[in-house]
Amino acid sequence: MESGQSTVAAVPTKEWVLEPETEYRFELDPGTSLAVKLIRGQAEIFGTELVDGKAYVFGQECKAAVFTWQGCTIEMSPILSLCTLRCPSTEYVSEETPMAAYANVHTALEQRRVRALQAIRGSPISDDSVPAEPPRVLVLGPANSGKTTVCKILTNYAVRTGQGWSPILVNVDPNEGGWAVPGAISAASVNTPIVTSSTANTLGSVATSAPVTLSSNALLPLFYWYGHKEAKRNPLLMDRLIRNLGQNVQDRNEDPEAVSSGLIVDTPAAFASSTGSGLKDDQRQVLIKACVDAFNINIILVIGHEKLTIEMQRIFGGRINVVKIPKSGGVVELDHSYRERVHGYQLHTYMYGLRIEPPLGVSDATLGGEPITDLTLAPSSLQISFEDLAIFRIGEEAMAPQSALPIGATRALSEMQPVAVDPAKGGSRLINSILALLAPPNPDEAERYDEEVLDLTVVGFIVVTALDIPSRKMTILSPNQGSLAGRTAIVGSFEWSEQ
Amino acid sequence: MKLPAFYLLDAISKNVYEPYARHFTPFIIPLFLETYEQVDQNTRSKMEEMLLTWRTGAPNGKELFGVGPQVSIERAIWGGGDSGYGADASRAGRGGTTVAPVSKAQVLSELDFTLSQRERSLQQNPYDTTAQNHVNVLRQLRTLVEAGVSQDELRDVLNQLRALARSMPAPPAAAPQQPSYQSPPPQPSVPQYPPVPTTFSQPATYGVPASEPSYSHQPSYSPPPRAETKPWASTLPPASALLQNTIAPATIPAGTSASVAGPSSIPLNNIENLFSALVKAGVVSSNNGTPVGAGATAKVEDVKPGEVDPARQTSQEYRRAVLSQKIKLTNADITKQRPQVVPFLYDRLSSQCKQCGLRFAGNSIGKKKLEEHLDMHFRQNRKAGQNVGRGHSRSWFIGVEDWLHEISDSKGKGRADRRLTAKEAAVVAAKEEEAALRASHVVVPPGDEAKPISCPICKETLQSEFLEDEEEWVWKNAVKKEERIYHATCHAEALKSNRLAALMRSEKASRSRSVTPDKLSLRTTPPRGGNSDADGSVRVPASPSTQTRFAGTKRKADDPDSPIKEGGGTPPLKKMTISTAA
């Protein structure tokens, strides 16, 4: 569908003419960026509409698709690359997209929202064939099936209707990390479309002190810290955190439109299949059940997976609408090293803000829907005493040598046991570790309990960059200058160091 | 020359006028124009902002680099002749010469500049209804201009703007760079700028014809000029007509202004009229559902009795349409049906923001939302330009209590805006900033303990103190920059005043991959003795940044006697370890 290449060598922009209901897909290599401009017609990226004439910048190995319902012409900048000007490593136009099916799912969800709102308002019921319950959707699918993309499209469509919806988007895939860093599970209310620009913020961005216009770039998620990328590492902890998150989602005070908007839950691939996930089938089902209970799920969407659809229908069929939806052909296999790099982008973005150099000659560029200069952040390097911060590891892998255990303790630590980490001891493995800084514990001593750290939300992430054992100090990279004294943190299995 | 370098030059010249400004004067014109030609739109609008401050940047309130360079540069970038600096409508077309075009960018720049001054004065005196009115009118004007108006209307708006500017009281002291054209009697100031611009005939040298705008530039915050894509632009009431109607007697008819009175004869205090005219024009034209524009939305919520509430009507229509679709959540229905909702995502929401793509209903309510939304873009953009001096950072995340009660604001303004504009947040932020600064200290080099040193800014002696834990002497409230020790607070204040810091910081941060974070931000050491209490004790709803700031406020470096909160000295760690043993 390529209409022609510019003949001017200096500005090798490229135009693509897309027929209705087709999409242009691209994948970026590390270190490259790309700008896409809508010239004619209408187009959207994962459900977020593009404004014509604006250069949308992508980077950090972003893989995306420009889809058009009505047909359009788009212009691609040359790639900004360290080596040479070239095209994205992969780019093509596809006429096979699952968008029609996704739009139908959206319609069905809209019907429920409308009915739920009518019910809340006590309006006359116009159609009782549709349940008057807000749609609470769990999205399941194997690895690389496009779960996050489906969640994003459905969320974006909901907030684009102009009906005042603000669905809660939930991420319980710790490998994905949601809005901050990998290892976290989180939930945020979304009320403007999420703009795609980087692998570092696929679900939108969390608020910083930098001014932004789109609320999807200033989200206020609630975080819990699981600390590992794989669900199999500590399924019990996953279960508990999912339930904690769900409880808060259900306790949230909201207006009728927000309540009617429902929620959409993105899950790890491990929930879909025991093959490769290391989770046994029963563990998998327990975690799915945890989600279903915690978020009061009434719709399960299974992406392109017959066996799982049947399994879900068998378990939940009576009370939950289980629907198989098609998988996009644009979803690519992601290897392990790719994930590692994405984790790096996420951490860097968390500390330093989203920063992608636009390709040469691109002006009036927008990154994530905001002017490109305003998203840079300055983290702080703080030196603190060992005593300032109480650090815990959760569960068995924190197992300390026998001598370090309190008298009378047995070696059999439970998976849920918070164990203090002493930075002064060798083998603390704190250097370069990502720590989740927790919200303060209950100020009422009487209300505290052993495992309280498991149930505290995360206020931020910090990285231990240096340890000075003789003077009992450590250097911390922190997103801001807030004091860490007297706070509690949990260390997981993620490390990060700046290149 | 890069923008940061310009800010440096700007800062030096303003702060140490003699002899630097004079040194720069001979080459400021080519320097500015050459740079301007090479940079992107964003940077250009920043440079334009800076240029406007130069008008009154000298200590005596006059042009920082002299009137000649000022006029030359302004003419070169905004088009020359009569629309340029110092040229009033009274001189338009004088001597039968062609009237030079007024560029939209110029009008927007001047609008923004005046608007920001009014907003600042409003901030200082929130009950000043006149200022409030001014701000309202200016915002509406801005929307009008941004929506795209004719050349004549642009000129008219510019004239009106200058008239308004003159009528305004002087901005408060906090606005040190008060342009002279805003304040005293306009008439005397005119002779400073000879009507015949031969004295300042520069442009040819820089390839910029004086008579036409050489760049079709737009400030970064304005959408691309696509009048044809804005369905309402065409039906916009002409600004000139609008303005003429209200300020009728003395208004200059657009385009035929050759013999019309000078600025002083424009009624200056008729701002209420102007405002209400804007509103009226909007209401009148909003009936047919198409135009939006400035005033159009100011009163749209006044639905006349008997009329159907358009918002409700649209919603009902939407709900009916959605519910009428026979679709079931089944594999078959999902994959076989043709989706019917697409028009509801596009065409049925006909007012689109050309900055971010958000769509709003085509009715008056939708347009009001669009207007609020555009207003927000504008404010965010300006805020981005007025970085507080320390760069941005990521706040701590919101806590459970705040998250649970975060009010879903789905009816209009984005949350980001609400959080960031909160006045309390600013106050708290300032306090936190100061506390953090006071907590920072510099270690006294061995042997220098007895040596008194003074802060280069305030000239006062820096206080030193012996830190027991560190076993070393430190200067309190101190930072070391380029081998000199400043009061941290003085230094930050100085940085703030010229925005240099913000720029330097963001420049550095952009290269951060290769720079250690220590160099990026103020390095602080947590205070001894003082304790940081949980955020829990102070709750600032709906403001994560605020909350963070509070966490920071708890540094009580200067207040070692502050009571230590219960549990503060005993981190939960201890209890935890003991109980795990049980």
Ligand SMILES: [Zn+2]
């Ligand atoms: Zn917008």
Ligand SMILES: [Zn+2]
């Ligand atoms: Zn000082």
